[in-house]
Amino acid sequence: MRQKIVRLALVGGVVFLALLLLLATCGGGPGDGGTRDGAAPGTARPVLPGAGPVTRLTVPPQYTTDRGWEIIGASPDVAVSHATGLLAYLERPDANRYRLRTVDTATGELGWRGRAWRPPDTLNYPKLATVTKGDRQFFVTWSYGKAGDGLSPASTFLSLDLYDVTNGNRRRVEVPWSGAPDVHTTGPDIVISDAEANSTLVDPVTGEVSELSADELEYPKGCGACEQLTEVHGQAAEGLLLGGAREFWVRGGWFSRNVAPKGADRGSGVVTSVTPAQVLAKWTPARKTGRATTHELWAVHDAATGEVLTSVECHKPAIKPGHHPQAVLSPSGDYLIAGNLAFDLAAKKGHCFEDEDGAARLTLATVTDDGIAYGAENARDALEALSGGGLPVSMDFAGWTTDRLARDVRLPETETTGVGVFRWTDRKDRTRLIGYPRAR
Template identity: 25%
Template sequence: MRTAHAMTAATLLALLATGCSSGADTAGNKPPGWFGDTKTTAPLTKLSVPPSFDATQGWDEVLSWVPQSVMTLPVTVVPRSQTVAFMQASSAGYTVSARESNGKLAWRSAPWSAPTPVAEAQTASSGPAEIPDLTGVEIDGRGYVVAYAHGVRGKDQLHEGAEIVRLAIFPADAKGESVKPLREVDVPVSADPGEIHVQAMGGRLLVAWGESGFFPNRGATVDMTTGEVAVQQDADRLLTQCRTAPMCNTSRVVAATPDGPLVAMGGGGFGIPGRYFSDTLTPTGINPKSGFLGFWNGTVYGVSAGYALISWQAASAGDTPVWSVHDLHTGAPQARLVCGQEIAKSDKPSRDYPVVSSPRGQYLAAGSVAFDLKNKRGICWQGDGNRKTILVASIQDNGTAYGGVPDASEGGTNVVAQLDLSTPSGNAKPLEAGTEVPYAHSADGAGVFLTLNSDKHVLVAVRKPARP
């Protein structure tokens, strides 16, 4: 799970991963029980969780090998499932384990060998460490856990070696011990530490590199069935509209889909070649072009659960931006919202906030912008001078969302909020000081919390939903 770019700007990392739990710690890195056994071998760590979760029911895992300053945390939830996967390290290599939200250990991989880290990837003087990571993906209806690491293959006294991202692709529904990956794939790259981004938000696995941020400007798609790697061509050549658009020299692929790449053009505008372009998708009252030079309007903010979140310049300078959600396959608009959250620059790879969605995809949010796609409405949590801005971190399937206020309350304590996106108003309310914010949710309603234990090690804590 990538945290550095997703959370730092929003101050959500402080809410998710820098708290300090109290009470008893779990028994090191040893899973509770054996396969099929949900009994724990140590008391659960005491956590202050929102009232919709039962703090006494669930399981813990300590990732003691993870440095205190990192770019990623190797924890992931497989989309639309109850599977939570995490990575451990030992002298034999890295192992990936997957548990169901009830604590049952479904499978554990055989030790996996990552490539030799690139220079300065794990030195404290160079900033946050780059370590192997995990991402849970769904491709053509099947879930996978993808382990990946950036490094050098074949380097020795006589060879410089080749820089790669190594992928180990595991089926999410594997069973047993010493599970081997379906396949391992090495993707040639050229990137500094922290410039690797692996995701399948569009339905195809995309490995991107070369810039820090959600959407680096170089990439390759990986076929999960064959392992074939297809390096992307120059993104400026993918959409014909780029040929005549002003300053269209920083286009980038933001998602790989079964229909082709979703391209965000430098200067504005987006589309999938041969399927749709943003000039036919503008919300009511929005012009297809904006600005004195006539840039194409529409910036892809992010993609999640088969939808693209788009921000649009208003028709008049100084007016509040418009946000809309579009079906990734057809481009068809699903909902729109007027909200003052700052629009991302179309020629930059970074976004202030991640796009998050509920496990089954009805609700979607990024920062202070949130949508209920079933009821085709949006809610803006941007501050208005009186009401404070609320940034959404995660959403449950029932529409309950959790987030925080970016400025601290008195005494420097982060303000944690609970929202109800199933209502037109959002029904925001503050939670008690010190309440942990779940970073993700499983399909059966369990919350996945990331914090630090009393030894300052990363703690993965899954808590079951509270009984009504």
Template identity: 30%
Template sequence: MRTTRWIACVAVAGALLAGCSDSGEDEGKPGAKEGKRTGPSPSAEATPPGTQLEVPALYDTGRGWESTEEGTQMVLPRSGAVAVYWERPGESGPDEYGFTVLDAATGEKRWSSVPVSPLGNTDLPVIRMTVDGKEYLAAWSSGTTDADAVNRGKEVVAIDIFPADASGDGVKPVHVEVAGAGKVRNGGAGLLVSDDGDTVVAVDPATGETTEYGVDDQEPPADCPECESSWEVRGLTDNGLLMGTSIDIDYGGFWVPGGWTAADLRPKGVDPDGSPIAQVISDDLLVVDWGQERTSDAIVWSAVDSASGKTLATVRCKGDSTSIDDHLSADGRYLAHGGRVFDLEEGTGVCYERTDSTNAVEFQNVTDEGVVFGYAISSEGFSSAEEPVQLDMRTGEIEEFDDVNTEFPFGDTAGFGLFWDEASNTMVAYPHTS
């Protein structure tokens, strides 16, 4: 049995966040590497998986399933599934890509896609996103179509979108082509296609419908009528674009044209001339770093409803911030954001930042039960060490594992933790203990 010792909780509590959907962790953030398929996955009620890892006590290694399906694993937390994004050589052209989606509780295949290919001999990046509570997988590329010896063809951005709740074999995508060169990103409430020009195109992943926005046509905020000289698109909300300014203009803000501005929701005590940083978490949620309070050394963070501009909650954290990766529990209740974790149902939050007396914690995953996994980062000179820790948001206690080789899941959904074993190139799923 693993032994643990309790370490002190250095926290700043605050009301935070209410209701949000999966982030994601958006663009091609795989939870595992590659392996080779050997056969169908066993049921979670069958014999113990042959792959036995040292994992937190939350998981029962005596049950579960495993798979060596070849590809890159991407958890689909809202769907209770895990997608395997595979690649194989094309018979007479570019490489082919596709998805095989497994049930997270049983390992059984839910659906598989037809193969799709990029325009030209390039990779096919993938985006995972959640809009209106539904998850989607989108693969995109840019290049030239309809070209031959005489005709130069036309530049387009091609996007293939698959709903995560599909079923059966040979699932076909919603195929979208946007004229011109550009890149695709997760804008929050939809995909955004842009080429740093005067327009951006929003794509609804559910239907493939496109909406073109003229960047220069957007209404500037009332407190910065000249902002159009240096503005840029930061994301997409249910009420239009989320706009911001680049660093060469003396205006620290962001806004939804015709809706709200940063000035409307700036917390008391922060510098009104500061430059807050807004990060898109999901289709309806932003997290904003407002910078340091004028009367203390605390950094102020807010959760904001991106459509309405309503501040859902604010938390103040002392110490240097860690990375700003975000991880939502599958049910949307808990949000891990760098060294901060928020209970969205209770409106509370805690901080684990680097101070003169404490090391920072970088959180990697969070479960529906409020168990959060991460690493305490200690630094000495040019070297650093990572110690695995586990926070229980229900009790506020954080524990340090004696075994530094403890494996954390790359995803947790449907009551199962999903792990990757480097030694055998195997994905293994263990259920939560009863």
């Protein structure tokens, strides 16, 4: 009888522990209830083994695969807060709802998570980015679609959710919008444009919405090209960053003609990409140099003043690309890459990777604070390089040298807190994110 009681007690203890584990893994967590979406960091780790063994991919030699963290079922987009070391991603609790989650990249511990919500477009993951204004930083998600009550015609709008990076507190902003929106999150405000000259600004701190129409843009005097194909490219500290068929300017601030790089045609500047602090622009060399027909001059401008930080010449492509490469900054902001261009902003030097015949066969996609960039030869763009296209390479800013990596090497999509974040798709078609620390 005594042995039977002991066995029952042991069974009861096992059941009790199993229930505790179930509650910790599947139960309510920060953001699942109450009046706020953010709370203390979660302790449940249903798919994060933490700093232990994870799936081993073939990666560049700068990283170790002996330990790390892993997320199963992540969104196509992720966002990183280098200030806090948090990475944000979206998960899909059911067919029509999404939830923002965070992970501490240094430890693999889950951070705060948001409450699940239904976006206007339920078929696709909302877009995700980071925006900074002053000393406040936010993860922002947005989705565009229709809403209606069945009694009146459905209206289209852009739904944005702004999450304070530090605690996950959420603010929702809905902006009526007609046509596919162009959303810029380089800050300080979120800029929504119609890919032309009309725009709406959303203050991420207050949620205040303001509109700016094309007739309020204040074109620079004497710039006829500014009024042709006018486009909103984002925002600088003093105002909107705008560009025309040629030349660009900041509303209420500087004008490209007055900050042209040395050796450039002052009336030829075109914005190609924007970061929170820089503008990457393409210029035509001055005719007197004799290189105007064969080369382009690429310059990195300070977004606040327009000052040229560094520049480099490249051959013109044989075929005009459909879109310009997007600029990518290292976490510290010391290095910038874009396609076959690389800039050491601290040393004020630039480099164009091209063959002797002018062909640009290298595309850079990721750059780290250690002065190492990753990309691929013969890849059409950074997205293809990160997806495994082309021949993977690494580039060292110390000597502008490149090294070919093994054909099956996966490239990090980003790096922060000394951890590279890699993406792959398993046999069940689930997207996985893996964090591997740098090898010591």
